[in-house]
Amino acid sequence: MMKNICCKLGVAACVAAMMASCSTETKKVETLADLLPLYTAENVPADGPYEDLNLGDHFGWMSDKVTDPSWPGEGLARYPMIYIGEGYNRIFIVDQGKVIWKYDTGPGNELDDIWMLKNGDLLFTRMSWAAKVTPDKKEVWRYNCKEGEEIHTMQPIGDDLCLMLINAFPARFVMFNHNTGEILWEKEINFEVGSTHVQSRRFRVTKDNTILLCHLDEHKVVEYDMDLNPLRTINVNKPWAAIPLENGNILITLENEKRTIEVDKNDNVVWEISLEDIPEPYRLADCQSVCRLQNGNTILCSRGGGGRTPQLVEVTPDKEVVWVVNDWKNLGPATSVQILNEKGFSENPGELTR
Numbered sequence: 001m002m003k004n005i006c007c008k009l010g011v012a013a014c015v016a017a018m019m020a021s022c023s024t025e026t027k028k029v030e031t032l033a034d035l036l037p038l039y040t041a042e043n044v045p046a047d048g049p050y051e052d053l054n055l056g057d058h059f060g061w062m063s064d065k066v067t068d069p070s071w072p073g074e075g076l077a078r079y080p081m082i083y084i085g086e087g088y089n090r091i092f093i094v095d096q097g098k099v100i101w102k103y104d105t106g107p108g109n110e111l112d113d114i115w116m117l118k119n120g121d122l123l124f125t126r127m128s129w130a131a132k133v134t135p136d137k138k139e140v141w142r143y144n145c146k147e148g149e150e151i152h153t154m155q156p157i158g159d160d161l162c163l164m165l166i167n168a169f170p171a172r173f174v175m176f177n178h179n180t181g182e183i184l185w186e187k188e189i190n191f192e193v194g195s196t197h198v199q200s201r202r203f204r205v206t207k208d209n210t211i212l213l214c215h216l217d218e219h220k221v222v223e224y225d226m227d228l229n230p231l232r233t234i235n236v237n238k239p240w241a242a243i244p245l246e247n248g249n250i251l252i253t254l255e256n257e258k259r260t261i262e263v264d265k266n267d268n269v270v271w272e273i274s275l276e277d278i279p280e281p282y283r284l285a286d287c288q289s290v291c292r293l294q295n296g297n298t299i300l301c302s303r304g305g306g307g308r309t310p311q312l313v314e315v316t317p318d319k320e321v322v323w324v325v326n327d328w329k330n331l332g333p334a335t336s337v338q339i340l341n342e343k344g345f346s347e348n349p350g351e352l353t354r
Helices: 010-026 032-039
Strands: 081-085 088-095 098-104 114-116 122-125 129-133 139-144 150-157 161-167 171-177 182-189 203-205 211-215 220-224 230-235 239-244 250-254 259-263 269-274 290-292 298-301 312-315 321-325 336-339
Touching (some): 032 088, 032 098, 114 150, 129 150, 211 239, 220 239, 250 290, 290 336, 298 336
Antiparallel strands (some): 081 336, 129 139, 150 161, 203 211, 250 259, 298 312
16 A cells, blocks of 8 residues: 655645756756755755754864865865765755755754755655755655664665665565655565664665665675565675675675775675775774765765764775865764766666765
């Protein structure tokens, strides 16, 4: 039986959002960075009607620290990006070295996953809920978890669909129409662990229409078909993210081991980077998620050790550091970023390797 996520804009506005999505395609948007004027338009309020400006307790990492200009990569000026992190429930959009847009989501845990769509809307997870928000800060819909459930990851699939994982007993994948909020199906997925919080942090849909799911506390990455039949298992220590790459390999972050590995189709490690490979003072305290850029470089995202270490580091395949962000004045911890001037769109699985 089909159900609806709580839709805040109503049917007419949802239809308008669908039309807006179609209209952006006629403008031949080449990258998501082309949509950034939507976030600085005159109709964008300083604070949206569904923002919760009370972000909670004092954040000890706040300081006047900004990236040393002598460090590689031009600091915040290097990329337009969406930036979120556990421990600070504010969504940032950065362009030309400045925060041009923010969205406050209130106290509690935690921002983990976010996507910008072709019409500029944002899909994001907030642990106890998930939502879709427009550039002018209207909340299209919100999905609230039941008590004891958590949402840490979701992914759009095409112009209408989105897949979301609910950590619960039993856990389940939920497919819904992200324009209307209509839930299309729910399928249970088995986790054999003692708490919902450690079931999983990240899944990704591949270009072959399979699902890479990190079983965090079961120490494995499992590839499933869309009916949730297991196709492949990779045994690794507490995988946080598993990202399908264009060459068919998989990039896996191992937060506890402080390293990221790339495995081929035979599960052989063909590339890896340990945080120990990053020279001081650029070394990160941890790494939860990563982006593989189309030039072959990799961006490592870190919560930053409470303001003591950088949040972002970009390395070449040879592990040379070419970009560092160590900015605790303008930003908080970094769990995930989306680089907006990469070719490709969030709706097309496999085009953006993050």
